Amino acid sequence: MPRKKKFTVEDLYHQTHLLLMKVGYDQFTFSLLADELSVSRAAIYKYYSNKDVLISDYLTFEMKKLLEEFDQMEWSSDREEHFNQLFELIFNYSDVHQLSNVFTQKMKMKHEKIQFKENISKELHERFFGHIQSFILSCQETGFIKKELPANLLINMIFHSVMINTSSDLTQKERAGYIREILAHGMFQK
Amino acid sequence: MPRKKKFTVEDLYHQTHLLLMKVGYDQFTFSLLADELSVSRAAIYKYYSNKDVLISDYLTFEMKKLLEEFDQMEWSSDREEHFNQLFELIFNYSDVHQLSNVFTQKMKMKHEKIQFKENISKELHERFFGHIQSFILSCQETGFIKKELPANLLINMIFHSVMINTSSDLTQKERAGYIREILAHGMFQK
DNA sequence: TTTTAAAGTGACACTAGTGTAAATTTAGTG
């Protein structure tokens, strides 16, 4: 009986990602999204009542993927290699972290005016955060990472660093390698 | 003859700063700004034809202050102390760097549609960038900073790091100290 | 006190996004 759908949830999520990265949260509109999907704006409203619900769903979807990868990871017994694995995982999802950060901040601001429903992607983000925190704390206990540095700050440094987008001619991998080196051992010669 | 002004350029710049930090570029409007200044929206249009011109002027003003401080700085002969001074200077203007970054990016995007006049604050930002670059390169020549790290990347790491705003209970100074320590010597125990 | 010109305001037309409801299209069913 029903008519064929013109776009899938995957299409929607994919274009949501591209559009968010391109224009940012504030300029993200259903009009632009509809254009990308070659569909009318109202069609999207049939699935999502507004952009916040859509973005929240999209980010939840991505964070779940990330957490699955995280849980299934076979961690190296070597501490530095373990750190590298962790860093690479974060790096591969840097877009999602960035989007999630911005979105959470925007929701906080709206909260003051509108009582908005809890943000699930934020919770997932924090769960991931917790995983990493315990790793860092254990590293500090065994003296592998400097004890005086606050774990929260370390995590924030890592998350921020992976968002750096230099316009230079480095490949993603090269850049990741250099950043990891700085975070781990610093920019000064020993 | 003339009537007393209800607000000064300083008021305008100050509220521009506060509002930009509070709501961000996209949600920055003359209506909100006018409210803060207890003045009508149209009054601001007498001085600035749109928000881009205002923000550009404000950032130019800030960057000029920064460059002056930079030029008048008495640099320590100790390399690490020199680095610390540089870091502190950047840190003290972290808001401005952040705002300048966002603004430049937004202008780039608009450029595609509207042919926009050159962005002076961007030029100043890049001049400051150049100053730092030469310091880093000289440090690399003398082997004080690791030679293999691209200078551009180092600068970007520093600029990004100063923007980190952890919600923890650290003071600005403490946070700056820890971040500097990580960038300089890394988070791992030697 | 009158005049003047800068400073500030109110109102208008325009643009763009939001959310909704009625109308239309379409793939499969009987």
Add this chain to the structure above:
DNA sequence: CACTAAATTTACACTAGTGTCACTTTAAAA
């Protein structure tokens, strides 16, 4: 082939920001 119901579109009313212009206010000069 007509019917059905989901999928989609069109049209509308509403909200909010933008830039402009005629008009009003006001501090000081004459």
